[in-house]
Amino acid sequence: MNRLSDEILNKYIDGELDYETLNEVKAILKESEPDRENLKALLKVHDELKGIKEFKVNASFTFNIMHKITAKFKPKKADKYFIISVSSFFILLSLAILGTVIALIINEPGQSASTEQVLTNFVSAIESFSVFLRKIFSGSGMSIFGSIISLGILVTAYFFFESHKHIKEIQNKL
Amino acid sequence: MKNLTDFEIIESINRGNHSDFSILVDRYKNKAFSLLKRMLKNDMEAEEILQDSFLKAFNGLKNFKQESKFSTWFYRIVYNTALTKLSSKRRKIENEMTSVEDHLELESKVDYNLAEQKNISEVINSLIEKLPEKYSSVINMFYLNGISCEEIAEITSTSVSNVKVLLYRARNTFKDILVKYNLTEEFR
Numbered sequence: 092m093n094r095l096s097d098e099i100l101n102k103y104i105d106g107e108l109d110y111e112t113l114n115e116v117k118a119i120l121k122e123s124e125p126d127r128e129n130l131k132a133l134l135k136v137h138d139e140l141k142g143i144k145e146f147k148v149n150a151s152f153t154f155n156i157m158h159k160i161t162a163k164f165k166p167k168k169a170d171k172y173f174i175i176s177v178s179s180f181f182i183l184l185s186l187a188i189l190g191t192v193i194a195l196i197i198n199e200p201g202q203s204a205s206t207e208q209v210l211t212n213f214v215s216a217i218e219s220f221s222v223f224l225r226k227i228f229s230g231s232g233m234s235i236f237g238s239i240i241s242l243g244i245l246v247t248a249y250f251f252f253e254s255h256k257h258i259k260e261i262q263n264k265l
Numbered sequence: 266m267k268n269l270t271d272f273e274i275i276e277s278i279n280r281g282n283h284s285d286f287s288i289l290v291d292r293y294k295n296k297a298f299s300l301l302k303r304m305l306k307n308d309m310e311a312e313e314i315l316q317d318s319f320l321k322a323f324n325g326l327k328n329f330k331q332e333s334k335f336s337t338w339f340y341r342i343v344y345n346t347a348l349t350k351l352s353s354k355r356r357k358i359e360n361e362m363t364s365v366e367d368h369l370e371l372e373s374k375v376d377y378n379l380a381e382q383k384n385i386s387e388v389i390n391s392l393i394e395k396l397p398e399k400y401s402s403v404i405n406m407f408y409l410n411g412i413s414c415e416e417i418a419e420i421t422s423t424s425v426s427n428v429k430v431l432l433y434r435a436r437n438t439f440k441d442i443l444v445k446y447n448l449t450e451e452f453r
Contacts, residue, residue, distance in 0.1 A: 097440075101433040129440075136439045139389040140408045148298040148312060153290045156319050160283060 094119050095126045100133050173250060192216050271335035278326055286323055293336070294319075296410050297343045303393060303401040304347045314350055318343045333419065340412065341420045344402065351398065385448055392439055403431045 095103075095116060102108050103116050120126055149155075195216040227236050269277075269288070277285045294315065301311035321342050329338060393401055406412040406420065414432070418425040442448075 097437045098433060101429075101436060132440045132444050133436060135385075136389070136436050136443060139386055140404060140436070140439075142386060143393060143405070143408050144299070144390045145295055145409055146299045146302050148294045148315065152294055152312070152315070153287050156290050156316060157284065157287050159316075159320065160286060160323055 094123055095129070097129070097133070100126075100130050103130070104133060104137055173254065177247070188220075192220060195219070272331055275326055275329060275331075275335060278323075286326075289322075289335070289339075290319055293339060297340065299409055300340070300343060300402060300405045301347055303396075303405050304344075304398045305350065306394070310350060314346050315343070318346045321346065334416070336410075336412070337416050337419055340406065340410070344420050347402075385443075388443075388448065389439065392442065396435060400431055400435045403428055404435050407432055 099108070099112075099116060103113070108116060120130060192213070195212075226232050271289065271292075274285050274288050278289075297318065298311055298315050301314050302308060305311050305314065318339070322339050325342070329335070393404055396404065402421070403417060406417050407414070412420070414425050414428045417428045421428070
C-alpha cells in the first residue's frame with residue numbers, strides 16, 4: 092500500500108520539500124516498494140515531458156512579420172514628407188512676398204535714411220502690392236487665378252485620397 | 266547580434282533599428298507557436314494569433330518596463346491573445362482552482378489510442394494534444410519554454426499553487442495511464 096501521496100512525490104521531484112519532510116520521504120521510499128514504483132512512474136513521465144516536441148512555424152513567418160512592420164511605418168513617412176513639402180511651399184511663398192516688398196523699399200529711387208521715409212516707402216510698396224492683387228482678383232485675372240487654385244486643390248485632394256487609401260489597405264492587412 | 270540579450274535588442278529597436286525585431290521573432294516564434302498550437306489545437310489559428318502577438322509586442326515595446334523578463338511579458342501577450350480567441354469561439358478556460366475529483370475527469374478526457382504510437386515519447390506527445398488548454402499550456406510553458414511556476418502564474422494571472430496543481434494533476438494523469446498500460450518499464 093502507498094504511504095506517499097502523488098502530491099508529496101511531485102514536490103519531491105521538483106525539490107520543494109523541506110529538509111525534515113525530505114528525510115521522512117527518503118526513509119519511506121527505502122522501505123516501501125509500491126511508493127518506489129509510483130515515484131519511478133512519475134519520474135518517467137517527468138523525464139519524457141522534458142523532451143516534448145517543439146513545433147516549427149512556417150519558414151516565411153519572420154519575413155511576413157517584418158514586412159507588415161515595415162509597411163506600417165511607410166505611410167507615416169510619406170505623410171510626413173507630404174506635409175513638409177506643402178508647408179515648405181507656403182513658407183517659401185511668404186518669404187518671396189516679403190523679399191519682394193523689402194526689395195521694393197530698398198530699390199526706391201531717392202530713398203533717404205530717415206525712419207519716416209522708410210515707412211512711407213513701405214506703405215507705398217504695400218499699396219502697389221495691393222493694386223497688383225486687385226488686378227489679379229478682378230476680371231480675367233480672377234479666372235486665371237481661380238483656375239490655378241482649383242487645379243492645386245484637385246492635385247492636393249488626389250494625393251490625400253491616395254494616401255488615405257494606402258493607409259486603409261495597410262490597416263486591413265494588419 | 267544573435268548573442269545579444271533581449272533587453273539589448275529592445276533598446277536597439279527603440280533607437281529606431283526596427284529590423285532587429287526579427288531577432289526576437291526568430292528567438293521566440295517556435296516556442297510560442299508550440300504553446301499556441303497546444304492551446305488552440307489548430308495550426309492556422311495558432312499562426313494567426315502568433316502574428317497578432319508579435320505585432321502587439323512590437324507596438325508595445327516602447328511601453329515595456331524592464332521590471333520583468335521580456336519572455337514573461339511576451340508570453341503573457343501570447344497567452345491572453347489566445348484566450349481572447351478561445352473565448353470568441355466559446356471555449357472558455359476555467360482559471361479557478363479545480364477540485365481533486367477533476368483528476369478522474371481529466372483522465373477520461375485524455376482519449377488515447379496506443380495502437381498508433383511507436384514509443385513512449387510519442388505516447389506522451391499524443392496525450393498532451395488531448396489535454397484541455399489550461400493543462401497543456403502549463404505543461405508546454407514549464408517543460409518546453411523552461412518557464413518557472415512563478416512566471417507561469419504571472420503569465421496566466423493565477424496563483425503559483427494553482428499552477429502547481431495543474432502541473433501535478435497532468436503528470437499524475439499521464440503516470441496513471443502509463444501504469445495502466447504497463448509502459449513505465451519498457452514500451453511493448
